[in-house]
Amino acid sequence: MWYVWCVLLLYFSICCLSSIIMWVLNNSRAAAEAEAVAEISCSGHGIASLDGFFGNGNEPVCECNTCYKGPDCSNFIPHCTANADRYHPATHDMMNNSLCLHSTSSALVVSGWNGMSYTYNDNTFFSQQLERLIHKLHAFVGNAITRNRYIVFGAGSTQVLSAAAYALSLQNTSSQSPTRVVASIPYHTLHKDQMEYFNSEKFKFEGDPYTWKNRSDGTANVIEFVTTPNNPDGRLSGAILDGPNVKTIYDRAYYWPHFTPIPAPADEDLMVFTLSKLTGHAGTRFGWAIIKDETVFNRMVTHMKMNSLGVSKDAQFRAFKLLKALLEEGTGIFDFAHRTMKRRWERLAAIISSSNPYAWLKCEREEDKDCYEVLMAANIIGRRGNVFGSEDHYVRLRPPLA
Amino acid sequence: MWYVWCVLLLYFSICCLSSIIMWVLNNSRAAAEAEAVAEISCSGHGIASLDGFFGNGNEPVCECNTCYKGPDCSNFIPHCTANADRYHPATHDMMNNSLCLHSTSSALVVSGWNGMSYTYNDNTFFSQQLERLIHKLHAFVGNAITRNRYIVFGAGSTQVLSAAAYALSLQNTSSQSPTRVVASIPYHTLHKDQMEYFNSEKFKFEGDPYTWKNRSDGTANVIEFVTTPNNPDGRLSGAILDGPNVKTIYDRAYYWPHFTPIPAPADEDLMVFTLSKLTGHAGTRFGWAIIKDETVFNRMVTHMKMNSLGVSKDAQFRAFKLLKALLEEGTGIFDFAHRTMKRRWERLAAIISSSNPYAWLKCEREEDKDCYEVLMAANIIGRRGNVFGSEDHYVRLRPPLA
Numbered sequence: 001m002w003y004v005w006c007v008l009l010l011y012f013s014i015c016c017l018s019s020i021i022m023w024v025l026n027n028s029r030a031a032a033e034a035e036a037v038a039e040i041s042c043s044g045h046g047i048a049s050l051d052g053f054f055g056n057g058n059e060p061v062c063e064c065n066t067c068y069k070g071p072d073c074s075n076f077i078p079h080c081t082a083n084a085d086r087y088h089p090a091t092h093d094m095m096n097n098s099l100c101l102h103s104t105s106s107a108l109v110v111s112g113w114n115g116m117s118y119t120y121n122d123n124t125f126f127s128q129q130l131e132r133l134i135h136k137l138h139a140f141v142g143n144a145i146t147r148n149r150y151i152v153f154g155a156g157s158t159q160v161l162s163a164a165a166y167a168l169s170l171q172n173t174s175s176q177s178p179t180r181v182v183a184s185i186p187y188h189t190l191h192k193d194q195m196e197y198f199n200s201e202k203f204k205f206e207g208d209p210y211t212w213k214n215r216s217d218g219t220a221n222v223i224e225f226v227t228t229p230n231n232p233d234g235r236l237s238g239a240i241l242d243g244p245n246v247k248t249i250y251d252r253a254y255y256w257p258h259f260t261p262i263p264a265p266a267d268e269d270l271m272v273f274t275l276s277k278l279t280g281h282a283g284t285r286f287g288w289a290i291i292k293d294e295t296v297f298n299r300m301v302t303h304m305k306m307n308s309l310g311v312s313k314d315a316q317f318r319a320f321k322l323l324k325a326l327l328e329e330g331t332g333i334f335d336f337a338h339r340t341m342k343r344r345w346e347r348l349a350a351i352i353s354s355s356n357p358y359a360w361l362k363c364e365r366e367e368d369k370d371c372y373e374v375l376m377a378a379n380i381i382g383r384r385g386n387v388f389g390s391e392d393h394y395v396r397l398r399p400p401l402a
Numbered sequence: 403m404w405y406v407w408c409v410l411l412l413y414f415s416i417c418c419l420s421s422i423i424m425w426v427l428n429n430s431r432a433a434a435e436a437e438a439v440a441e442i443s444c445s446g447h448g449i450a451s452l453d454g455f456f457g458n459g460n461e462p463v464c465e466c467n468t469c470y471k472g473p474d475c476s477n478f479i480p481h482c483t484a485n486a487d488r489y490h491p492a493t494h495d496m497m498n499n500s501l502c503l504h505s506t507s508s509a510l511v512v513s514g515w516n517g518m519s520y521t522y523n524d525n526t527f528f529s530q531q532l533e534r535l536i537h538k539l540h541a542f543v544g545n546a547i548t549r550n551r552y553i554v555f556g557a558g559s560t561q562v563l564s565a566a567a568y569a570l571s572l573q574n575t576s577s578q579s580p581t582r583v584v585a586s587i588p589y590h591t592l593h594k595d596q597m598e599y600f601n602s603e604k605f606k607f608e609g610d611p612y613t614w615k616n617r618s619d620g621t622a623n624v625i626e627f628v629t630t631p632n633n634p635d636g637r638l639s640g641a642i643l644d645g646p647n648v649k650t651i652y653d654r655a656y657y658w659p660h661f662t663p664i665p666a667p668a669d670e671d672l673m674v675f676t677l678s679k680l681t682g683h684a685g686t687r688f689g690w691a692i693i694k695d696e697t698v699f700n701r702m703v704t705h706m707k708m709n710s711l712g713v714s715k716d717a718q719f720r721a722f723k724l725l726k727a728l729l730e731e732g733t734g735i736f737d738f739a740h741r742t743m744k745r746r747w748e749r750l751a752a753i754i755s756s757s758n759p760y761a762w763l764k765c766e767r768e769e770d771k772d773c774y775e776v777l778m779a780a781n782i783i784g785r786r787g788n789v790f791g792s793e794d795h796y797v798r799l800r801p802p803l804a
């Protein structure tokens with residue numbers, strides 16, 4: 001039973017992260033343009049887009065909540081299908097929460113000449129100021145040891161995770177065969193998709209680590225992805241494999257107090273975090289890795305150079321401003337996020353008890369082999385279990401967005 | 403002789419691009435924080451960093467020009483070595499140019515809730531507003547045909563170029579051997595480094611296309627990188643190879659009126675441009691490809707998804723604001739950049755005639771096998787010819803930054 005609750009908690013929480021925008025909603029120091037954008041109401045069913053405001057003929061463009069459309073989000077879409085699959089923080093209707101009024105400014109002003117160079121004063125791609133702030137953040141939250149650790153930034157945890165896989169594979173150059181990359185089922189589809197897409201001579205995705213446990217060929221080089229808490233099922237999992245040839249990449253995206261209790265700071269060799277699951281700012285594309293080994297750090301820096309010549313300074317400016325606002329709020333932001341999640345969780349539980357779907361759903365009837373189709377018939381979009389290496393008797397759901 | 407001048411022009415122009423910041427320097431509509439940053443003088447030898455201003459204890463952090471250091475750039479570094487290798491637009495001392503006063507505002511204000519979602523309203527990673535602006539820009543400048551073409555954004559041309567290589571290699575799945583990737587000597591080191599780093603089963607860097615011209619094995623799949631105007635030597639080069647199995651990626655980074663005459667709009671199957679060589683904003687990491695073929699477009703979109711789940715919206719906001727300011731200025735920006743380059747070119751020519759180094763330098767004496775070391779002895783850092791597939795009798799120089 002705890003398992004079901006855990007699953008529900010994680011799913012609900014992923015979806016409600018955008019609530020945190022309330023803590024970053026004060027534009028008292030921002031200029032007229034931003035204020036004008038804020039004044040666009042989008043009929044109460046969307047958020048005015050900055051990019052839209054500056055667009056063709058200065059017409060506002062609204063990003064509409066689910067089930068609404070039109071330039072000002074005033075048109076309700078009849079028979080709207082609830083999308084419980086993808087994460088759309090900006091579509092939530094968070095603008096009316098009174099907490100906005102008390103939040104620290106997170107508005108950012110960038111002048112024409114800011115951040116022009118590829119690098120910073122120290123010839124790196126990474127802002128020292130932002131790095132110091134990330135150290136402070138983890139010390140404050142207590143979710144990771146960062147003292148005497150190296151930090152690498154990337155375009156979201158997506159880019160950081162593949163950088164880590166390249167860096168750890170390169171360590172095993174003596175081997176002729178590619179490094180095996182494994183992740184426990186159900187795994188985050190990204191791990192599999194990325195490894196199969198890049199399809200390097202250096203690594204191959206080989207599925208579940210249990211397949212390789214206690215095998216005699218201990219010489220094979222292995223990278224295990226451990227997502228903890230796990231996406232999609234919320235497990236607080238650990239590594240399955242160990243040994244001198246096993247490297248582990250810990251995806252710690254959900255290791256924040258609004259998702260899970262934090263009994264102790266994590267202290268693994270290589271841990272990955274992302275802004276999207278902390279403040280909800282997925283569009284900024286900002287993630288970071290905390291690394292013990294200097295060689296691995298240097299290889300990840302090389303990866304960032306080869307891949308995109310560093311990380312957008314605009315994304316770094318933004319991350320800096322958001323994390324600073326977050327730290328100025330203290331623990332309040334996590335308390336608030338936790339309360340919001342609890343309320344939504346209760347709401348989801350009520351929906352579940354009345355309508356009978358689940359967050360990590362198993363269609364129990366033998367004939368319901370394709371659980372996804374069963375739900376589609378009820379206008380609910382989930383994601384097939386096979387996407388996570390599981391069977392199609394299972395479906396992953398996110399809670400409704402409205 | 404035209405060749406030497408062409409080389410000089412290109413090198414000088416790369417280095418002076420940052421002058422364009424003058425056109426984007428008006429912060430009349432920007433808020434107090436940005437104004438406060440602007441008021442930090444950095445002793446006249448640097449630019450105040452936005453990120454620094456928001457840093458530890460709100461102390462300003464200056465990005466110092468070459469040969470200056472210290473928190474306010476007041477310390478001159480004795481026996482300073484001129485770095486003619488790397489591109490540092492932000493380190494130029496452009497702040498005093500009177501054109502600043504007349505420029506259109508390029509200041510950007512981003513509120514806490516802007517751009518939170520991974521995607522835009524149309525479920526893509528790319529802003530339609532920005533795409534429309536890029537169409538306008540090319541139509542205005544007349545340097546590329548974009549009508550009925552697809553556009554993909556990436557984290558600088560760096561990421562866009564590798565996306566193109568992946569996309570074109572994937573087209574050749576019937577072949578067992580990897581696609582050959584070639585680039586005429588001297589080539590941009592990035593092309594070689596990226597292909598060798600990613601080292602996919604799909605492609606292998608094979609050096610100069612002349613090696614493969616008129617070879618009998620016409621079945622081999624080939625990708626040719628054509629940088630035109632070329633980096634490092636400024637040639638207006640074309641493709642060397644053709645045939646049904648040859649795909650060409652045109653790196654058009656320098657195809658703007660301040661670098662070269664534009665006799666006609668370019669109209670190749672796949673062309674890559676970048677903000678860094680247009681406005682000098684290298685740190686934003688924003689580049690784009692213009693593509694004829696829908697399948698190639700879709701593959702490049704997939705690459706962006708696998709690599710970094712799209713492009714930072716903050717980088718897209720910034721690019722939008724800068725390109726809008728640029729278009730509002732009309733041709734003036736290119737005239738200004740051209741004038742500035744001409745002035746610097748004349749200055750470089752004077753330096754050359756008095757001190758005897760060159761922009762694409764050949765050390766003619768047989769004993770000067772390592773031209774890089776010869777220059778280092780004179781406190782000038784260049785880049786070895788072998789980095790471009792050439793001999794170490796050659797060195798690539800950028801003009802002095804101050």
